[in-house]
Amino acid sequence: MGLIVQKYGGTSVANPDRIKKVAERIVKRKHEGDQVVAVVSALGNTTDELIELSREITDNPPKREYDMLVSTGEQVSVALLAMAINELGEEVISLTGSQVGIITDDLHSKAQILKIDSSRLEKELSKDKIVVVAGFQGVTINNDITTLGRGGSDTTAVALATKLDAEVCEIYTDVDGIYTADPRTVEAASKLKGISYDEMLELANLGAQVLQPRSVEFAKNYGIKLAVRSSFNHKPGTYVKEVGKLEKDRVVTGVACSTDDIKISLIGVPDRPGIAYQIFEALAEASINVDMIIQNVHRGEVNDITFTIDDENLNEAKALLDKLQNELAIENIVYDSEVAKVSIVGAGMVTNPGVAAEMFEALASQDINIEMISTSEIKVSCLINKSDADKAVQAIHDSFDLGNVEEASDGNV
Amino acid sequence: MGLIVQKYGGTSVANPDRIKKVAERIVKRKHEGDQVVAVVSALGNTTDELIELSREITDNPPKREYDMLVSTGEQVSVALLAMAINELGEEVISLTGSQVGIITDDLHSKAQILKIDSSRLEKELSKDKIVVVAGFQGVTINNDITTLGRGGSDTTAVALATKLDAEVCEIYTDVDGIYTADPRTVEAASKLKGISYDEMLELANLGAQVLQPRSVEFAKNYGIKLAVRSSFNHKPGTYVKEVGKLEKDRVVTGVACSTDDIKISLIGVPDRPGIAYQIFEALAEASINVDMIIQNVHRGEVNDITFTIDDENLNEAKALLDKLQNELAIENIVYDSEVAKVSIVGAGMVTNPGVAAEMFEALASQDINIEMISTSEIKVSCLINKSDADKAVQAIHDSFDLGNVEEASDGNV
Numbered sequence: 001m002g003l004i005v006q007k008y009g010g011t012s013v014a015n016p017d018r019i020k021k022v023a024e025r026i027v028k029r030k031h032e033g034d035q036v037v038a039v040v041s042a043l044g045n046t047t048d049e050l051i052e053l054s055r056e057i058t059d060n061p062p063k064r065e066y067d068m069l070v071s072t073g074e075q076v077s078v079a080l081l082a083m084a085i086n087e088l089g090e091e092v093i094s095l096t097g098s099q100v101g102i103i104t105d106d107l108h109s110k111a112q113i114l115k116i117d118s119s120r121l122e123k124e125l126s127k128d129k130i131v132v133v134a135g136f137q138g139v140t141i142n143n144d145i146t147t148l149g150r151g152g153s154d155t156t157a158v159a160l161a162t163k164l165d166a167e168v169c170e171i172y173t174d175v176d177g178i179y180t181a182d183p184r185t186v187e188a189a190s191k192l193k194g195i196s197y198d199e200m201l202e203l204a205n206l207g208a209q210v211l212q213p214r215s216v217e218f219a220k221n222y223g224i225k226l227a228v229r230s231s232f233n234h235k236p237g238t239y240v241k242e243v244g245k246l247e248k249d250r251v252v253t254g255v256a257c258s259t260d261d262i263k264i265s266l267i268g269v270p271d272r273p274g275i276a277y278q279i280f281e282a283l284a285e286a287s288i289n290v291d292m293i294i295q296n297v298h299r300g301e302v303n304d305i306t307f308t309i310d311d312e313n314l315n316e317a318k319a320l321l322d323k324l325q326n327e328l329a330i331e332n333i334v335y336d337s338e339v340a341k342v343s344i345v346g347a348g349m350v351t352n353p354g355v356a357a358e359m360f361e362a363l364a365s366q367d368i369n370i371e372m373i374s375t376s377e378i379k380v381s382c383l384i385n386k387s388d389a390d391k392a393v394q395a396i397h398d399s400f401d402l403g404n405v406e407e408a409s410d411g412n413v
Numbered sequence: 414m415g416l417i418v419q420k421y422g423g424t425s426v427a428n429p430d431r432i433k434k435v436a437e438r439i440v441k442r443k444h445e446g447d448q449v450v451a452v453v454s455a456l457g458n459t460t461d462e463l464i465e466l467s468r469e470i471t472d473n474p475p476k477r478e479y480d481m482l483v484s485t486g487e488q489v490s491v492a493l494l495a496m497a498i499n500e501l502g503e504e505v506i507s508l509t510g511s512q513v514g515i516i517t518d519d520l521h522s523k524a525q526i527l528k529i530d531s532s533r534l535e536k537e538l539s540k541d542k543i544v545v546v547a548g549f550q551g552v553t554i555n556n557d558i559t560t561l562g563r564g565g566s567d568t569t570a571v572a573l574a575t576k577l578d579a580e581v582c583e584i585y586t587d588v589d590g591i592y593t594a595d596p597r598t599v600e601a602a603s604k605l606k607g608i609s610y611d612e613m614l615e616l617a618n619l620g621a622q623v624l625q626p627r628s629v630e631f632a633k634n635y636g637i638k639l640a641v642r643s644s645f646n647h648k649p650g651t652y653v654k655e656v657g658k659l660e661k662d663r664v665v666t667g668v669a670c671s672t673d674d675i676k677i678s679l680i681g682v683p684d685r686p687g688i689a690y691q692i693f694e695a696l697a698e699a700s701i702n703v704d705m706i707i708q709n710v711h712r713g714e715v716n717d718i719t720f721t722i723d724d725e726n727l728n729e730a731k732a733l734l735d736k737l738q739n740e741l742a743i744e745n746i747v748y749d750s751e752v753a754k755v756s757i758v759g760a761g762m763v764t765n766p767g768v769a770a771e772m773f774e775a776l777a778s779q780d781i782n783i784e785m786i787s788t789s790e791i792k793v794s795c796l797i798n799k800s801d802a803d804k805a806v807q808a809i810h811d812s813f814d815l816g817n818v819e820e821a822s823d824g825n826v
Contacts, residue, residue, distance in 0.1 A: 016466065016469035016470050017469075019470060020470065050489065053429065053489075053493060054492075054493060054496055056429035056430075057429050057432060057433065057493055057496045057497045057500065058496050058497070058499070058500045060500075061496045061499070062495070062496065062499050064506070065492045065495045065496050065499070065507055066492070066496075068488060068491065068492035068495070068507055068509075069488075069489060069492035069493065069496075071488075072485035072488045072489050072492075075481060075482075075484075075485045075488075076463065076466075076482060076485050078481065079467075079478045079479070079481035079482035079485075080466065080467060080470055080482065082475070082478045082481070083467055083470045083471050083474045083475065083478050083479075083482075084470045084471070086471070086474070086475050086478070087470065087471040087473075093477070094478055094481055096481075096558075098511065098556070099556055099557070120556075143511070143512055143533075144512070145509075
């Protein structure tokens, strides 16, 4: 008998009928002899509806109260799923983030898990109960409710899998695995049998919304095998695990595209030592992640600095940069949201020179202008105009012949 | 500077606009120099919508999971109200039942408060914050979420007022006080300046839905002055307090009507000592309150026993009585939901004989048949056909000339 942690996303529990289906899936697994901990997201659009409600009151809710509000979404889900499982005759209990002992820091709306006191969870498992856990949430040591940021339920699931030393952490979603590109954009995209943690981490960071990046990092650090599967069918999904021979041989594993970036150009920044530090330190202190950065050549006494951030941090960044503009005598600040970041990811890239050049060539062949570039050992990203995004992904996918990656035939990789 | 506990019902916070209005009222009070603890119910129909959602999954949800589900309603309210208060520039924090330290027994869906650990609440008040508290909910000592039953937010408010030794507990609702009868039924109903705890307790128990009975009991036991007021205007409301000269002089204070009763007739109950005890003990053990009881004269070896219960306990009672019917060889059980209970309440009744007779005469004058009667020192209740309810209330109200009770002119009684 093994212990399995499953995570069901919002579309998997969008309505009572789907909740019943999820309950059947969990109970079936239990009957096969496994212990099941199911982590659940909020029903369908609940979180968006709650945020909309708060917008009718204020555009700047205190983040603590924001977390108080949106965390109710998952609490509704776990109660309903527990009812559905109980209706099938199985012993079950639902637990909130607080009850399951997920202790986080107090960085509301994007808190990080500090530790898990799993005594309650283990007590319930020892009574042979199915445990349904509210994803996305925790509490500070002062018992204030926190949320873990976009896709935080993935992190909840992986963290619990780690704490409980689970056999596998299954991520159920509305797609049946990880593809070489978003199948909605690229018809020929193929499903991957397996992918390494590092590749998945890059893809997740670069816009593939199947898994929260932090959850992949967590899984990598603790060696938790992830399985990405669809809750709507029983097809084998994609395993995320240590890099194997298969992954090492693939130069490019997938193409990702993110349209959540904002390009910010600081025009006419005085050319003084330490000034870039001052700017990026201020952003870092406000927990605003800066992604790509370029600094243009001198124009006399001043430089231009351009960088990208996630659009969810735009308002905060604006307030901060307005202040810095005065203090540092920056001539002008330009914000551009009409950008997209297309990226290729592959564990074998590091040993294959010329991969980046091939990507640039694919973009050039479509007359797509590259505004910024950043690279790591296993990825190349290009910032381009948002309107070119789909065309770019398609061209890159074709260029690396990713439509012919072997389709997963079973779940054993 | 005083400490005020306010409670806002669901209609007072039905939508973002009303929430903003409530926020203004609270902030105004704070600016006048009072410390404010605001207890809030779920937005408008939220609780009903959550229950409807659960019904799509099961008719018999485990009560623990039911509480997990419906308690989210108040959590949404407190977060939104705290956001609205913050938007007005005041320091504020919202607290769930768990965070505010309301410890209850584990009788889910109708839990009773065992104690309040108010250390967090007092800490926040000492920082001069407005504290917004989720009504209707608490936690067991095992940190399982409980709810306090219909109207439980009133109890939360009174319990906190007691614990904090508040000057007054103001109950804001959609009516502006306690009336001699429901103004929707009786046009001539007059608003009362003041009413005694005992009278209010009877009225609340008898169908006046303005206050939860348990909250009145609590207020009575601890001498907390209640003020019932409308959140839609600034009219003086009705004070609920120790009986004064005014109340003692009034023979009848009000007429109440409840249509939530079910009449259950056990036909042909064997005439054995202890059999009634067996029946009512079983109901009591299941926490089902029995209200009126009559036992008919013998028909040979058997009796008929008729009693009423609240319709929310119907399913449970049916299951239990079906079992008893077999065990005790009861001939037949008849359920009748087409009944209404009309009642008169008045602290002066006990010293005025003939009050009950006048009530019966008022009903007889309208050809209304009385099925059951029960009395206490300060009330008389009659069970009648549901279709006669409005007519009965009107006739009794006229008969005791309650339309001419002095209207409240200010809040100082």
